[in-house]
Amino acid sequence: METAGGCKSLVEIANTMHARGHETEFVIPYSSPVAYEVNCKVTRIPVPVLSKEYIPYGDIVLTNFYATFQPAYEAWPDQCVRFCQGFEPLWVKDKDFAVWTYSNDVPVISSSRWLDNQLFLYTGRRSTAIVPLGMSPYVFHPAEHPRPGHAEKVILYIARDPKLGYQLKGYDDFLKSMEILMQTYNGKFIVDMVCVESNLHLPGIPHRVIGPRTDREMAGLYRSADVFVSTSWYEGFGLPPLEAMACGTPVVTTNSGGVLEYAKHGYNVHMVEPKNPQAIAEGVREVLTQPLLTKKLMKAGKKSALNFTEDRFRQSIVTALEDIHKKRVNKKLGKKRWGFNWM
Structure with missing residues (x-):
């Protein structure tokens, strides 16, 4: 996982689901460094390109990028959820394929209303939920003392x-x-x-x-x-x-x-x-x-x-995932298993 906001958000989701008592697994390529602290199970696949046989079952299989969607969808079509943090058809070379990954009957969680509008513009679909990201006010806050001016x-x-x-x-x-x-x-x-x-x-x-x-x-x-x-x-x-x-x-x-x-x-x-x-x-x-x-x-x-905090993001994304699961299947006793893949 590279040091970037998108990867950090995935780790926050996985760690939050793990803390809520859900069995959670992070699936990444064998050569990827782990740049953030991951509290749940981390599985490294033995090949550089993700394929369906390496994706474990999960009540929710959360895909973050267009290139990882197809193998996840082929493996577990009824469990897939797209987490959209950037609308790939706007910049990737295989634009038509990227659009296809959003055109299937799979719930999409978008991180902004602008992304939801892009989804609608290209596919005619709307996001299942819009969950803005957030920062930690305990880390990102003004200095205690004003900074002295300088030339x-x-x-x-x-x-x-x-x-x-x-x-x-x-x-x-x-x-x-x-x-x-x-x-x-x-x-x-x-x-x-x-x-x-x-x-x-x-x-x-x-x-x-x-x-x-x-x-x-x-x-x-x-x-x-x-x-x-x-x-x-x-x-x-x-x-x-x-x-x-x-x-x-x-x-x-x-x-x-x-x-x-x-x-x-x-x-x-x-x-x-x-x-x-x-x-x-x-x-x-x-x-x-x-x-x-x-x-x-x-x-x-x-x-x-202050309207966009990590705590609010974590609460909202967990609620969105749990609501998707409840609408998909009958309520079951015991823990749910949650799968995440990134590439």
Whole structure:
């Protein structure tokens, strides 16, 4: 499981179901590292590609990605549930196949209303439930003491390597926006760039490459920044901007879809259209040079973030899964067995 919001959400679901007394199993490829603490049973399949014979029975078999849906559906069609954290037909090459994985008579749980709208647009179906993700307010919260002002502004950015298939995260757009900012912003700034897969760089831009190992370290980076920037083309929900808002950091984000679940331009974020480096640069410059705007975004951002917590997500997702199971089969005594697969 890579270090990413989608994988983290799956672990939270599995751990929550395990804590509720359900027999829970996580199925992953043999070579995948376990980046998060998993409290339930973890099964590594002996091959790099998931196939139906390696999927154990579960009253619920939860699939998270279009590539894992077909083997799960072939193995246990009556037990399958799709957990949609990103609408793959928007960016994968085999678009028709990705649409097919949503077109079957299988319950879909979406993490935002925007995702539900994409589902309806492409398939004519609606989600069985919409369950927004959430952050931990015990980890992601404002600093106890105001950060002292300084001449060099800090811009925080999470980079994903476009060469590894993450073009939709907008790294090239961010690089171009920083080149524009160098020409239009009179003050000094430095980019703190969190690299997930590789050591990307920003040629000609003052920057530091950082690799936080825990959520608490990431929260510290949010709190130390003057602005957090997100440049995604598509996000099913988008946890990082929400985490930054919870830490009291002003956010400049593209309208990547799922962020609309909690983000509103001019109220709690500065929002621009995707794939527009000029607009991104102008948004960052406005936040860095307009103290009244910054304070407004910080105040509203902190308030909005409290509506999207991990506890609320866990409670809602468990309720959704249990409701799906109750509607499918007659009530049974004893524990239920829950299966999860990720690839």
